Amino acid sequence: MTPEPEKATVEIERLRRRVAELEAARLEQLQAVARTEDLLEHSETRFRNVFDYSNDAILLLDPDLDEILDVNGRGCRLFGYTSRELQALPMSTLFPGDMARLQAFALAVVEQGYGWIDEVGCQTRTGDAFAAEISASEVPLTPERTCILVLLRDITEHKAAEAEIRASLQEKEVLLREIHHRVKNNLQIVTSLFDLQSSRSDDDDVKAMLRECRNRVRSMSVIHESLYRAHDLNRIDFRRYVTQLTEELLRSFGAANRVALQIDMDDVVLDVDQAIPCGLIVNELLSNALKYAYPGDGQGRVIVAVDVGEELKLSVSDDGVGLPADLDVTQSPSLGLRLVHSLVGQLQGRIDVRRSPGTVFEVSFPLRVVSD
Known part of the structure; x- marks a missing residue:
């Protein structure tokens, strides 16, 4: 074979291989495109199913143009329209009484990326009104255009x-x-x-x-x-309660003209389970002070104070003659003091006594938080 035909044969073979390579590459690209399209179709079907079968109404809104771009099946059933009918309606048809609020809400969603309204008024095709809560987020449609994805739930x-x-x-x-x-x-x-x-x-x-x-x-x-x-x-204004109680005790003992009473506490709120034993403790300790601290027509001052920290500290103090030196308050035969110790135990607290000057009873116990 002459050199020229041999050279041509080699070139033809090279071109044939190149064409085969290009065909294989093209086939691989087509297969890749087909796989991508299948994945996209599967993804679109999956998310469309999520959209259509959601228990909440889902609406795609363009508040700038007052348009309903899309709505799922639940939204159609809730408002009583077909999807095509809803997409032809302005938003104000569905929210006739709350459009100003919704427009402000839409601006907030665009600014923050999301938002929530606990209750908004809606209207069905037949004119029936119902209440709904709305959760929304901003969704980009194109680089130049965004819309709002709204999840709406009937809360009737x-x-x-x-x-x-x-x-x-x-x-x-x-x-x-x-x-x-x-x-x-x-x-x-x-x-x-x-x-x-x-x-x-x-x-x-x-x-x-x-x-x-x-x-x-x-x-x-x-x-x-x-x-x-x-x-x-369940909330007792303890300052007011103590003020009323102590004033009645002063009148009961006829001591209002000779014993000055001072209430030293901020506004304190107790629940019933703590207020009742505290009131009985104040009753017993103040009664003891009025009976024994000022013999005869003696005069003086009794202070009822409350300090609130990690614990509540309730104190009743007087500037009277003081307790007898040989009196053990923990073993006292007095019904009043025994009752006080029993009530302090009920409060899971403790009691301290200081004898000079006068007498100070201080009761401390854990303060139970009273919810608003």
């Missing part, structure tokens, strides 16, 4: 359940107030019986005992009276 049943719960709670609150009112009235009858019995006795010791019993019952009656009048049935 939720609001109805809330209203039912509120009505039930209100009914229970009315009943509880009535119970406190009746307990207060019954306790007042008991105090009146003590007063009546005391007026018929000529024995000073019996009168003193009846007065002590009356004051103890009255201290509990004041709590129920406060609860009956309170806005919150």
Whole structure:
């Protein structure tokens, strides 16, 4: 074979191989494109199913143009339109009473990227109104255009359940107030019986005992009276309670003109379980001070103070003659002091006594947080 034909044969073979390589590369590219298209189709189908089968209504909105770009099946059923009908409607058709609020909300979503409204008014095709909560986020459509993806949930049943719960709670609150009112009235009858019995006795010791019993019952009656009048049935304004209680004790002992009373505490809120034993403790300690600290017609000052830190510290102090040196307050035969120790135990607290000058009883216990 001459050199020229041989050279041509080699070139033809090289070109044939090159064409085969290009065909293989093209086939591989086509297969890659087909795989990519399959993946995109699968992804689009998957996310379309998520969109269409969501339990919440999903709307794609363009607030600048007042357009509904897309809506899922739940949104169509909720508003009573077809998807095509909704896409032909302005947004104001669905939210006739809240458009100004929604437009401000849309601006906030565009600025922050997301947002939430707890309740917005909506209207169906038939004119029926319902309440919905909205969660939204900004979604880019093109480099130059963004829209808002809105998840809308009908909260009509939720609001109805809330209203039912509120009505039930209100009914229970009315009943509880009535119970406190009746307990207060019954306790007042008991105090009146003590007063009546005391007026018929000529024995000073019996009168003193009846007065002590009356004051103890009255201290509990004041709590129920406060609860009956309170806005919150679990929150006792302890300063107000102590002020009323101590003023009544001063009148009961006829000591208002010779013993000055000082209430030294900020506004303190206690629950019922702590307020009642605290009130009884104040009743017993103040009664002891009024009976024993100022013999005869002695004058002085009694201070009831509360300091709130990690614990609540309640103190009752007087500048009177002080406790007898041989008195062990932990083993006292006095019913009042035994009652105080029992109440301190109920509060899981402790009691300290300082004897000079005068007498200071200080009760400390963990303060239970009262929710608003």
